[in-house]
Amino acid sequence: SSETDPAPDVKASRPTGASGEAPAIEVRALRKSFGSLEVLTGIDFTVARGEVVCVIGPSGSGKSTLLRCVNRLEEPTSGTILVAGAEVTDPDVDIDKVRRGIGMVFQSFNLFPHLTALQNLTLPQRRVLGRGKEEAARVARERLARVGLTDKESSYPAQLSGGQQQRVAIARALAMDPELMLFDEPTSALDPELVGDVLAVMRSLADEGMTMLVVTHEMSFAREVADRVVFMDGGVIVEEGSPAQVIGDPSHSRTKSFLSRLL
Ligand code: ADP
Numbered sequence: 580s581s582e583t584d585p586a587p588d589v590k591a592s593r594p595t596g597a598s599g600e601a602p603a604i605e606v607r608a609l610r611k612s613f614g615s616l617e618v619l620t621g622i623d624f625t626v627a628r629g630e631v632v633c634v635i636g637p638s639g640s641g642k643s644t645l646l647r648c649v650n651r652l653e654e655p656t657s658g659t660i661l662v663a664g665a666e667v668t669d670p671d672v673d674i675d676k677v678r679r680g681i682g683m684v685f686q687s688f689n690l691f692p693h694l695t696a697l698q699n700l701t702l703p704q705r706r707v708l709g710r711g712k713e714e715a716a717r718v719a720r721e722r723l724a725r726v727g728l729t730d731k732e733s734s735y736p737a738q739l740s741g742g743q744q745q746r747v748a749i750a751r752a753l754a755m756d757p758e759l760m761l762f763d764e765p766t767s768a769l770d771p772e773l774v775g776d777v778l779a780v781m782r783s784l785a786d787e788g789m790t791m792l793v794v795t796h797e798m799s800f801a802r803e804v805a806d807r808v809v810f811m812d813g814g815v816i817v818e819e820g821s822p823a824q825v826i827g828d829p830s831h832s833r834t835k836s837f838l839s840r841l842l
């Protein structure tokens with residue numbers, strides 16, 4: 580009957596922002612102040628599903644604050660942020676539910692020092708997702724294999740190199756089956772010879788189609804892996820575009836001078 584048959588244009592008439600098609604991240608007119616210091620002064624940008632976006636810019640430009648607003652580790656002063664169509668900035672949003680879909684990897688690895696690598700991965704799965712012991716261990720071993728650390732499951736963080744600890748931290752985030760990964764300078768605390776292994780893991784994640792927002796100073800990574808590069812300075816996005824545009828042929832003098840200082 581006509582009551583059960585869907586209208587032919589039901590899909591076309593679905594409001595934009597229905598969760599199936601919504602961008603991974605949508606940031607509109609975001610402002611953030613700490614007291615009288617305004618560190619984000621009107622940020623607009625979108626990350627599509629499956630996209631890898633690298634954020635570059637000088638220290639103090641607001642990159643970490645931007646990332647932390649996305650999962651509301653910082654409360655935006657004004658503006659709107661949607662993650663997979665859910666309004667993070669809505670005071671009534673189930674923020675824990677939104678956060679479960681977002682993996683975050685920091686400069687400092689933040690592993691539990693008294694737990695083995697395996698236990699670092701199983702604990703949050705059991706506490707947050709309610710997974711059983713066997714299931715959590717199975718997922719943990721799969722994710723440790725993915726970051727090349729199968730043989731380290733019984734090691735404690737202090738027994739691992741910085742690069743290995745960071746790969747455990749990435750595996751821990753992946754064990755939660757995130758739809759989106761945020762990275763805040765994940766290699767900045769590492770000895771130079773350990774950076775490559777971490778970037779290789781991130782590159783393979785990108786190749787698998789993970790949506791990633793990555794704050795980094797690794798220009799060769801941004802050039803080779805990012806779909807889009809965003810340059811921030813002084814709390815605004817100065818320019819964004821393909822890596823070839825923004826890193827290879829920047830149009831703003833602030834971008835040029837930032838890049839020249841990295842050389
Ligand atoms: P970036 O990650 O680009 O280096 P941040 O987002 O960490 O920049 O910081 C931007 C500005 O905000 C800096 O001036 C910093 O000192 C300031 N800031 C960051 N967090 C806080 C805070 N919790 N309280 C006060 N000021 C802060």
Ligand code: MG
Pocket residue numbers: 642643644763764
């Ligand atoms: Mg930072």
